[in-house]
Amino acid sequence: MIGRGCKLDPKLISALIERWRPETHTFHLPCGECTMTLEDVHLQLGLPVDGDAVTGSVHSADWGAVCYELLGAILDNINRGRIEMGWLRDTFLEPDDDSTELEKIRYIRAYILQIIGGDLMPDLSRNLVHLRWLLKLVDFRATGEFSWGSAVLATLYWEMCGATRPNKAKIRGCLSLVQSWARFRFPFLRPRVDHPYTFPLITRWNHSASYARLPTCLEDIRLLLEQRSEAQFQWTPYEDPAIRAVIPDEYLQNPNAWHVKVPLVNFAIVEMHQSDRVLRQFGFRQSIPVAPEVLDDHHKIGLW
Numbered sequence: 001m002i003g004r005g006c007k008l009d010p011k012l013i014s015a016l017i018e019r020w021r022p023e024t025h026t027f028h029l030p031c032g033e034c035t036m037t038l039e040d041v042h043l044q045l046g047l048p049v050d051g052d053a054v055t056g057s058v059h060s061a062d063w064g065a066v067c068y069e070l071l072g073a074i075l076d077n078i079n080r081g082r083i084e085m086g087w088l089r090d091t092f093l094e095p096d097d098d099s100t101e102l103e104k105i106r107y108i109r110a111y112i113l114q115i116i117g118g119d120l121m122p123d124l125s126r127n128l129v130h131l132r133w134l135l136k137l138v139d140f141r142a143t144g145e146f147s148w149g150s151a152v153l154a155t156l157y158w159e160m161c162g163a164t165r166p167n168k169a170k171i172r173g174c175l176s177l178v179q180s181w182a183r184f185r186f187p188f189l190r191p192r193v194d195h196p197y198t199f200p201l202i203t204r205w206n207h208s209a210s211y212a213r214l215p216t217c218l219e220d221i222r223l224l225l226e227q228r229s230e231a232q233f234q235w236t237p238y239e240d241p242a243i244r245a246v247i248p249d250e251y252l253q254n255p256n257a258w259h260v261k262v263p264l265v266n267f268a269i270v271e272m273h274q275s276d277r278v279l280r281q282f283g284f285r286q287s288i289p290v291a292p293e294v295l296d297d298h299h300k301i302g303l304w
Contacts, residue, residue: 039258046200154264
């Protein structure tokens with residue numbers, strides 16, 4: 001799965017969150033503003049970023065009926081539309097040659113739910129996943145038309161902003177993307193991996209790595225970000241020929257989609273992709289950005 005084998009470093013995540021500005025969705029560092037963008041989601045996770053918004057009505061859904069219709073099974077306890085991923089793992093075993101087409105389809109739906117709930121947009125417990133995602137898995141051809149990368153990035157921005165509050169102790173979202181983004185950008189925070197690059201790029205950290213001489217405490221990571229980021233931050237790491245060589249051609253067909261300034265949508269979550277503030281990440285010269293667009297009215301709207 002995406003990011004599996006990638007052990008999170010909570011001290012690295014904490015050091016980055018300290019540099020996060022909610023109004024711009026960027027890290028403020030001596031090198032300037034930088035952030036995770038649609039390009040990172042596209043190349044690191046391999047998710048589509050140019051498509052329909054992942055949204056829709058969930059208010060009146062009968063989740064038991066949805067579960068039974070699309071998975072062919074139902075568990076006794078559905079908590080406000082959420083089910084346990086352990087039940088998915090135990091119920092839907094990998095199909096074999098004797099499995100029917102319908103059984104394979106149900107297994108794929110359960111597998112995608114586990115990826116969403118475990119890696120891409122996890123719950124705080126990391127053991128619950130909402131059944132609203134099933135509504136987007138009815139027809140797999142239509143599923144591929146959604147901008148899943150935008151949904152993941154919207155959720156991550158939302159969670160990063162919430163984590164800046166003094167009373168916030170935990171954070172959800174695709175933290176493996178944050179960590180991988182940092183490792184590709186900051187050489188002084190990157191473990192040594194003696195293995196060729198693979199795609200999606202985040203799978204690089206699934207291989208054995210050496211962490212020798214890397215900082216292990218929060219204070220040291222803070223100091224390195226302060227002292228070295230201006231000189232060593234890598235604005236365009238994906239231009240490395242060794243990295244470029246493993247990226248499938250179809251992922252490089254529409255690079256203009258990576259730097260559009262556009263609202264990112266995931267059901268009730270709406271966050272701005274402030275790409276105009278990090279133009280150097282796309283190989284452009286950075287101009288003076290305009291004032292960030294504030295979506296406070298949208299932030300008052302919840303899923304329910």
